[in-house]
Amino acid sequence: MHSSSHPVATVEHLSSHVGQTVTLRGWVYHKTSKGKLHFVQLRDGTGTCQCVLQRAQVGEELFEAVGRAGQESSLWLAGSVRQDARAPGGYEIDVSAGSVLQAVEGYPITPKEHGVDFLMDQRHLWLRSKRPWAVLRVRDAVITALRGFFDQRGFVCVDAPIFTPNACEGTSNLFEVPYFDSKAYLTQSGQLYAEAAAMALGKVYCFGPTFRAEKSKTRRHLTEFWMLEPEMAFATLDDVLDLAEAMLCHVVQEVLRRRKSELLALERDLSKLEAIVPPFPRLTYDEAAAILAKEQGSTFRYGDDLGAPDETLLSNRYDRPVMITRYPEQVKAFYMKRDPHNPGKVLCVDVLGPEGVGEIIGGSQREEDLDILLARLAEHKLPESYFQWYLDLRRFGSVPHAGFGLGLERTVAWICGLEHVRDASPFPRTIYRLTP
Ligand code: 4AD
Ligand code: MG
Numbered sequence: 363m364h365s366s367s368h369p370v371a372t373v374e375h376l377s378s379h380v381g382q383t384v385t386l387r388g389w390v391y392h393k394t395s396k397g398k399l400h401f402v403q404l405r406d407g408t409g410t411c412q413c414v415l416q417r418a419q420v421g422e423e424l425f426e427a428v429g430r431a432g433q434e435s436s437l438w439l440a441g442s443v444r445q446d447a448r449a450p451g452g453y454e455i456d457v458s459a460g461s462v463l464q465a466v467e468g469y470p471i472t473p474k475e476h477g478v479d480f481l482m483d484q485r486h487l488w489l490r491s492k493r494p495w496a497v498l499r500v501r502d503a504v505i506t507a508l509r510g511f512f513d514q515r516g517f518v519c520v521d522a523p524i525f526t527p528n529a530c531e532g533t534s535n536l537f538e539v540p541y542f543d544s545k546a547y548l549t550q551s552g553q554l555y556a557e558a559a560a561m562a563l564g565k566v567y568c569f570g571p572t573f574r575a576e577k578s579k580t581r582r583h584l585t586e587f588w589m590l591e592p593e594m595a596f597a598t599l600d601d602v603l604d605l606a607e608a609m610l611c612h613v614v615q616e617v618l619r620r621r622k623s624e625l626l627a628l629e630r631d632l633s634k635l636e637a638i639v640p641p642f643p644r645l646t647y648d649e650a651a652a653i654l655a656k657e658q659g660s661t662f663r664y665g666d667d668l669g670a671p672d673e674t675l676l677s678n679r680y681d682r683p684v685m686i687t688r689y690p691e692q693v694k695a696f697y698m699k700r701d702p703h704n705p706g707k708v709l710c711v712d713v714l715g716p717e718g719v720g721e722i723i724g725g726s727q728r729e730e731d732l733d734i735l736l737a738r739l740a741e742h743k744l745p746e747s748y749f750q751w752y753l754d755l756r757r758f759g760s761v762p763h764a765g766f767g768l769g770l771e772r773t774v775a776w777i778c779g780l781e782h783v784r785d786a787s788p789f790p791r792t793i794y795r796l797t798p
Contacts, residue, residue, distance in 0.1 A: 366459060368440045373409035376443055376453040385440040386411065386455060389490070390431050392473070400428050404439060404455075405490065413439045413455040420457055427462040433472070434490065436463040485789060486798045496624035498788060500617055501774045505569075507616035508590055508768075511609050512567050517592060520559035522552025522568040528748035530554050531695055535574040537585075548573035551767055553697075554752050556593035557728060560763055561755055567592040579793055580670065581782040582720045584771060586791040593765030599709040599727045602764045603685055606713055606723050607642050609768070610683055614638040617777055630779045634717065637681045644685045647707065650676055667693040668712070670720055677714040683722065687711045696742040697735070698726040711766070719776040725766020732756040 371384035388406030395401070398417040403410050417425045431437060439460035446454045470484055471491060481488045488494055512519070525546040529536055530553055537548040552568035559566040569590040576583040594601060614635050617625070625632060645653075654662040654672055662672045667689070677684055688707040691700060698708035713723035729735045735756055739746055746753075774786035784790035789798065 365461075366438055366440045368459075371443075373404075373406050373411045373451065373453075375408075376411060376451070379443045380445050380453070381443065383440060383442045383458065384455075385438055386413065387438040388436070390433055390435045390437065391490075392433065393428075393431070395429060400425065402428060402437075402439070403450075404437070409451055410492075411451050411453055411455060412449050413441065413457050415439075415457045415460075420460065424460050424462075427465065428460070431462050431465040432467040432469060434469040434487075435465045437461060438463070482784070482790070482795060483798070489788065492627055494785070494788075496621075496627040497774065497778050497780065497785060499624045500621050500628075500778050501770070501786060501788075503617050503621045504613055504770065504774055504777065507613045508569070508609070510616075511612045512592060515565070517565045517567050518559075518563045520556065520563065520566045520568055521570060522549060522555035522591075524549050524571065524573075529744065530697075531574075532742075533744075535576055537573045537575050550574055551589060552591050553593065553765065553767065556591050556765060557752070557755055557763065560593040560595045560765070561759065561761075565592070565594050577793060581784075582670065582772060584783055584787060584790055584792055587772075587783070587787070588770035589767045590770060591765060591767045593763065595761050595763045597727075597764040598762060599687065599711065599764060602725045602727070602766050603644060603687070603711060606685070606711070606725065606766055606768075607640050607683075610642075610713070610722075610773075611638055611640055613773070614777065625778070628778050628780075630777075634681070634779075635777065638716075639682070642683050642685055642713075643680050644687065645676075646687050647689045650686050653679070665690055665692075673714050673720050674718045677716055677718060677720075680716065682716060684714050684716075685711050686714065694726070696738040696744060697728050699729045700734070709764075713766075715772065715776040717776065717779070719772055721769075722772045722776060723766050723768050725764070727762065727764040730756060730760045730762055732760070 366385035368383045368385045370387060371379050386404050386406050388404045390402055391405035391410050392403040400415040402413045404413050415425060415428055437460060439457045441455040441457035444454050444456060471487055526549045531550040539546050549572055551572055556566055556568045567590060571586055572589045573586050576585055618635055651664050654660045657675050660672060660675060688701055688704055689710055690706055691708045694708050694710050698710045701707045701709050710726035712721045715722040739749060771783045771786040775783045780786055784792060
């Protein structure tokens, strides 16, 4: 029998099929056999469910075929759905029919422990395992929650290009690519385009892949990652802080509501996520510097950017994200507006996630004055000619405006409690990894 006459169900929604006979289609995640019984953990993409086959019930042919089906063999099984408190997902299938599509042996990823490099080489297969599977489902819920949040608040999604003629976040980590007779750079951030779109549509966001040739091999850096960047006309730094706080709370709430079982599969401490409620602590750079000055073992020097150990020291003091504002202008990007009340500082924010994930958001109010912006480009040794279109935004109806960028993988790593951002990406790209 190649197809089933019973309706197809998914493991995720078995609760609405108790007592009915349904078909599950998927793969053998795990199998044990005892005499006249096979217990198949069937994985269908939405979850896993134990399916029980009795020789007398399913017939010789199917029983033998399942007996020969190793890990990750593909198959369908039909049977009645039974609620069973002892079963891992709460339901079990008493199988009455089925068919093995492809019986395989020798699947490279076995239940034993494997090294990370081996598993990353097998990433195309590893995605089927419980932890990556759970992370990808959380990542999806984070994306859906983010888009919903901005949609509800009247933001319009406007995509930014990936091929760009100039740098946005400094020139040190640009990816250069040949572009016909000239050259282009892969985008580091969609911000400059989001600013143009905000002047056209008011409140916008862009969300797409961004690229940085990060030579550092840290647990926080990818060379390709996704960034969500809202930008608002007629907005200030305070608007950015309020928006970022509301957004992060919404995202965590939505993940807790929709992906609790995945978080539990990842052994995530849910109480840490339940603590993510407003208000988030807000510190100025000067206040943060004063804290670090008192910390034993900090190598921080006033005037420098915060290093990863400084960020960890600061974030460990709180149970929720901490917002650090008003950094010295020399450690930040050219477009940030200077703080009129704080010489040498800019109206910017870095949001540090809890539990040592580091910076998850970087944002600022933008410089709206043409002459100051021209001077800032010169200080940063950026070629004015490439920025003429951007400068037009200050020539025609310039207004105060502000926005930020959220790193998706760092956010997912924080919510899932992952040690390394690469695990938050389906196919991570780092200085040492371009495959699979
Ligand atoms: O702080 P960044 O560099 O800010 C910008 O690019 C602004 N133009 C955004 C804006 O205001 N529209 O990057 C924003 C976030 C960081 O806080 C971090 O979460 C993430 O992007 N990020 C990275 N994530 C993974 N790997 C990397 N190499 C990252 N670099 C930045
Ligand atoms: Mg930053």
